[in-house]
Amino acid sequence: MAIALKDLGIAAKTIGVDANKEHAKKAIELKIVDEVKDLEEGIKEADLVIVAIPVHSAEELLPKIMDHITSQVVMDVSSTKETIINSIKNHPKRPRFVATHPMWGTENSGPEAAVKGAFTGKVTVISDKDHSDKDAVTLVEDIYTKLGMRILYMDAASHDVHAAYVSHISHITSFALANTVLEKEKEEDTIFAMASAGFESTVRLAKSNPAMWTQIFMQNRENILDVLNEHISQLRKFKACLEKENEDYLEELISNANKIRKILK
């Protein structure tokens, strides 16, 4: 996002703040940010503060960030919304905060995972916009529009339910699939050699950052448990078909899954 803000002329200058000194250095080297500062200095100099850190850290740090701002706008880009928003619910500066979730990411993290043009054509969510100042929302909307994103408005609770379906559960199934294959298949060379595009696409997300995803799963645990229970019961239907050699029902389950074609291009 920092790259895009400079490239599109939205930001005259970008300042990075990072707990990891190696990452901070790398971000300068890769020209992702112009400068690196500590949090307080960074906030002082900024017009807009973008909080892009793991969600437990965001929950903890956001009230402190709000303590430091005067009239700046603060936005987050977290994969959960309810806990983040609740962390500053009664903060006097709450209206300067805009809760967002741009729906783009890869399995990689750190400064070297930055991708130019990443957000173009994707969707972003803005949550509970009525609790934010109008000028703050306008600034954030303007940025996402310039990034080429489509904005969806959704209350925080709805966002978290939908994110469990279309993002969080995919990560759990992918992690579990990797663990399944690593547990059962002791001939790693054979996995490596035989793994085709289908396997790679279902297991790609299993390469994702453990700290980041542990925190997302914990913050959205009730919604995720709900979807995960359903998912296990769907897998059990496949298991029952195989055990009972019920070919007709197996084909019905697969035909039903094909309906996803209508929803995804």
Add this chain to the structure above:
Amino acid sequence: MAIALKDLGIAAKTIGVDANKEHAKKAIELKIVDEVKDLEEGIKEADLVIVAIPVHSAEELLPKIMDHITSQVVMDVSSTKETIINSIKNHPKRPRFVATHPMWGTENSGPEAAVKGAFTGKVTVISDKDHSDKDAVTLVEDIYTKLGMRILYMDAASHDVHAAYVSHISHITSFALANTVLEKEKEEDTIFAMASAGFESTVRLAKSNPAMWTQIFMQNRENILDVLNEHISQLRKFKACLEKENEDYLEELISNANKIRKILK
């Protein structure tokens, strides 16, 4: 494969045989094959017969194809090997058959799903080659080499175990994930709008052909059940972590899944 055989000058002429008349017509229109004939005529005129049909049909049709050949070579490209090979185990023409599985495919099927250059850089398996005539194996090896594929040799039983891990289970998890989301998420517009690349990649295979995959799952059911049981127990570990808010073990499970990075590029 028919496109590649012509493009690379391996085949002077390709003849299509298809149970589906619309597909046969389309294959000519799309210049995938030069001619369409019925099975007997096609075999009579061919030097090489490639059996590329759903695995129940292959099991049923292969003995009949072998009845019709004189000195032609017959190869299959099926996703299962043991049942297919067993269907002609005692056939007098068995040595003219070479069992193969090129590890490439997409979620699409039918003539319009043909992709130029599909096999280049991918792996193919040849099973039980000692039961095939040397000249037949050489012909098939030569074709796969010209297609740019790396050949792995594996007995049929091992192939079926490994295919369950690196291909079949991915399809089951993807079908079950699609059914989960379709069951739980009634706001289809929201899935459509919010679904990001991560979701699309884990659910892509759920668009795959029901008849084709039902038959693969049934033929390889014992291996798949074994992997599926492990997969459900891996998912239960995630579930237990969320229920007990065991963040440390959750992070450990994810870190373990990350080991797939060492195996897949």
